[in-house]
Amino acid sequence: MRAFVTAISLPGIIAWSGCATLSGGQDQYFVCPYEVVWDAAVESMKDRPVTVQDKEKGLIETGWIEMEGKERPYGIFGREGFGNRERARMTLALTKQHDVTAVSVLETRQRWHARGGVTQQATKWWPIEPSEEAVTAVLTRLNTKLQEKGCSPT
């Protein structure tokens, strides 16, 4: 029983520390009024299907966008297999911190069908690493818009 308790508590501790350290996105700080940053953020996300836009909570969320993902050959023969469908959604969270406004950009990306064989998990979206490029692109766009308005990142 003691071994079981140790075994159970070990991943628990790791999970807790993992949750504490994993940011899961990119953060940037702007010396700029909240309203200005909010407007720029809304404008930056205009070309995406926004599903949540809550100024009070400082939250902008988009719906899933499906796309052709990175090619991923399947099996020892490197066949096309289950295709390369991916989807992603973006979340922007704004927080007021005195004179500074913090913006956190997070992408959640998934892939249709997990690695490996058919499995019962075949007909499902599986989480994969977010695209740094996509997150950086949003931040760059936001930066450009804010620079036009005279705001600078810290």
Added chain:
Amino acid sequence: MRMQSILGALMLCPLLALPAMADEKALEERVKKLEQMLEEREKREREGIPPGVERPELIRPGAPAEEPGVGPLPEVGRERRAEKQPALSFGSTGSGRLVYAKPFVAAPKAIVGGYMDIQFRSHRRSSIENGFGGLSNNFDQQRFVPFIYADITEHVKMAAELEIEHGIREEGGPDRELEFGLEFAHIDYLIKEPINLRAGILLVPIGKFNLLHDSPLNDLTDRPLVSQFIIPTTVAETGAGIYGTFYPGRTSKLDYELYVTTGPCGYETNGTPTINEASGTRGARQRKCGTDDGFDINNGKAVAGRVAFSPVLGIEVAGSGYYGNAAPQGGQYGSNYNPLSIFAVDWTLQRGPFEVIGEAAWAYARHNSRAITGNTIGFAPGSLLTGLGGLNPLGIPPQRMHGFYIQGNYHFMPEFLAKWSPKRFGEGSTFTAVVRYDRVNTNMDFSGGEGDLEQISFGLNYRPIEDAVFKMSYQYMPQAFNPNSGQRIHDSAFVISAATYF
């Protein structure tokens, strides 16, 4: 004479010019032909006919529909029959070629693949069971598993796996048991991400390993002990249910599966319990049931479900459960009610090259120690030697079981190898160092029995690509059981294996 020469020359002129004219004519014809070809190509492109298709009428949607099984056969993978082709039915006419009118030829959308493994193991003791006193080393082609996956429509999917275990055998029977069967085969109807329907032979969602148990996925050769004895991987049952995913937060994800299935099969026809210390709950699987055609042993159904929560990418914690009556009912068996319940928690933590995975499970086979109505053995199991358990096969059958494993993985690729041979050790290839601790007891009321096992495994594997793996491991077993001698032993083993998807 001079005049004659001039006239002769003039007569020869058209002759000399003839080849040139012929050249010009040929050129014109060639240009015309080329123009025609270009026109035809443009036309084909407009109509969406891929280049190289000899018989566009077979794939053109507007093409006159042919009867199934009549007309030229399509070249699978290159050509497709018209989607508007009448569906194959009893009204279809044709000869033996009707078989080619089946949807998998008419509109091929299925993938055929699979996986296989091969292992060699060497034990310190002769603890490998072979029916001839035992072995200390052995080759085993344990699993050959072809699979089929089909996108019937955007919303209807089919997935199936055939399993051939220890396929070198070709005879069945009680002593040469041929393990060949459908591991799972189900039809999914996708409604929306939060809810989808599934029916067929289903992998029962108890723990994570039962759902993802393929040899090329496993970083060690042997499956965890808890996934062999408490959750009898692979456990599949016929049934139906729902599954789906919710996204409760910015980064979090909640997956669930819930099925109603045939249920466990806890007894032989003479009343002998199939849940015992030696094999845990393995004997109670539907695939091992003594009922006709693998049918239910009673009218009750089992319920199985798993809920997995992932707060962020790389972390998942899940709880799962299974509950169903394992005893026979009806006729001489009356209304026996001896339910088997299994509960499990599993976890996956990934951070960079590190991974910690594991699973813990508890099983309770209620009243497994008592005789059921309809028992024809002549005495209740264990009643003759009441109080004995463990190594005595006549001992009281177990009721409570427990086990767990915890495994750490570290993925790496030495730089010098990547430089030395980028083709073999370049992008996509990796080494994984593994350590796993296994503990299981198939009779919580009697420690030190056949199923009181402990094992520590150290492994190293190489994946040239993600889907193929070469593994080696050393297993230290401070608490093991030798089925050949019927004794508890200390054992150790060296295991090498290969597994790949194909």
